[in-house]
Amino acid sequence: SSAPLKVAVTGAAGQIGYSLLFRLASGSLTGGRPIELRLLEITPALKALEGVVMELDDCAFPGLAGVEIGDDAEKIFDGVNLALLVGARPRGPGMERGDLLSANGAIFTAQGKALNAAAADDVRIGVTGNPANTNALIALKNAPDIPAERFSALTRLDHNRAISQLAAKTGAPVTDITKMTIWGNHSATQYPDLFHAEVAGRNAAEAVGDQDWLENTFIPTVAKRGAAIIEARGSSSAASAASATVDAARDWLYGSAEGDWVSMAVVSDGSYGVPEGLVSSFPVTTENGDWKIVQGLEIDDFSRARIDASTAELADERAAVTELGLI
Numbered sequence: 001s002s003a004p005l006k007v008a009v010t011g012a013a014g015q016i017g018y019s020l021l022f023r024l025a026s027g028s029l030t031g032g033r034p035i036e037l038r039l040l041e042i043t044p045a046l047k048a049l050e051g052v053v054m055e056l057d058d059c060a061f062p063g064l065a066g067v068e069i070g071d072d073a074e075k076i077f078d079g080v081n082l083a084l085l086v087g088a089r090p091r092g093p094g095m096e097r098g099d100l101l102s103a104n105g106a107i108f109t110a111q112g113k114a115l116n117a118a119a120a121d122d123v124r125i126g127v128t129g130n131p132a133n134t135n136a137l138i139a140l141k142n143a144p145d146i147p148a149e150r151f152s153a154l155t156r157l158d159h160n161r162a163i164s165q166l167a168a169k170t171g172a173p174v175t176d177i178t179k180m181t182i183w184g185n186h187s188a189t190q191y192p193d194l195f196h197a198e199v200a201g202r203n204a205a206e207a208v209g210d211q212d213w214l215e216n217t218f219i220p221t222v223a224k225r226g227a228a229i230i231e232a233r234g235s236s237s238a239a240s241a242a243s244a245t246v247d248a249a250r251d252w253l254y255g256s257a258e259g260d261w262v263s264m265a266v267v268s269d270g271s272y273g274v275p276e277g278l279v280s281s282f283p284v285t286t287e288n289g290d291w292k293i294v295q296g297l298e299i300d301d302f303s304r305a306r307i308d309a310s311t312a313e314l315a316d317e318r319a320a321v322t323e324l325g326l327i
């Protein structure tokens with residue numbers, strides 16, 4: 001269809017927004033189909049957002065059909081086909097985990113309700129703002145008329161980081177790496193799985209042939225990459241997070257590649273022993289805006305322990321937000 005795809009972005013004046021909006025407007029998501037951007041911010045950030053919109057104007061992107069900005073979620077989400085929930089409260093000094101969960105709970109309960117009231121019938125919702133998995137859970141529980149399958153949280157950045165590390169280790173181009181999986185939470189407990197990944201069609205764990213590297217270098221490097229970026233750059237990953245947000249949305253709407261899969265945090269149906277209802281990362285294939293968890297992978301004891309540890313953390317987060325009355 002040539003009607004513009006209506007895409008909402010929250011936290012649009014933030015770091016990730018500054019990269020994401022230009023990727024979206026230049027056609028990275030929709031190819032030739034025009035896009036209409038609907039940008040949500042908190043009131044004090046609207047002036048900065050106006051400046052970003054001036055820059056979007058100045059790019060004269062041929063596929064950008066319109067931009068609307070505002071601080072009212074229900075107005076901004078009106079008729080959107082895709083909502084990218086990027087804005088969130090970062091953990092400040094002295095903030096406990098409970099404080100972080102309740103600050104973000106307030107944001108994601110309100111946005112879930114606004115999406116429920118205003119979004120298009122075909123809406124897909126991707127959550128990038130942290131704690132992404134639990135924020136997605138809060139939003140979906142507050143949007144009872146939107147099927148839970150329409151919500152996902154971003155683990156594509158972790159997935160892309162894992163591909164990049166494996167490519168560097170094996171000397172293979174990233175295009176030779178397939179079937180990468182991130183399991184669990186987008187946090188330090190995530191489990192990047194090389195036992196099902198492939199390098200030019202060969203099992204990745206075998207191709208690497210180095211269990212010590214896999215366990216003591218690869219997994220921690222991927223899981224702690226966010227902290228390494230902050231240490232080097234002085235601020236958190238933004239361009240790569242924006243790029244992964246586009247990759248995830250594009251594959252969701254337009255389909256994953258034949259013979260491959262992607263990692264997405266989606267509501268668990270109990271597959272692979274992940275407790276039902278948690279928003280946890282799985283290997284998924286996508287087609288026509290729907291995802292399916294890849295079935296039948298063998299999970300050995302090493303992988304089992306790591307998947308269980310990460311999903312136990314998600315279950316703790318769910319218990320905490322239940323206790324806070326957010327879901």
Ligand code: NAX
Nearest residue numbers: 011013014015016041042045087088128129130154157241
């Ligand atoms: P910034 O702090 O630069 O930007 C966040 C923006 O969100 C701010 O402009 C703020 O005004 C806005 N905001 C806050 N509350 C809002 C609300 N209720 N409605 C609309 N806008 C609101 O953060 P940035 O670096 O852009 O990161 C955004 C989020 O992504 C953070 O939560 C961050 O932790 C998370 N990340 C997630 C990643 C992932 O892979 N899932 C990786 C990158 C990133 O760390």
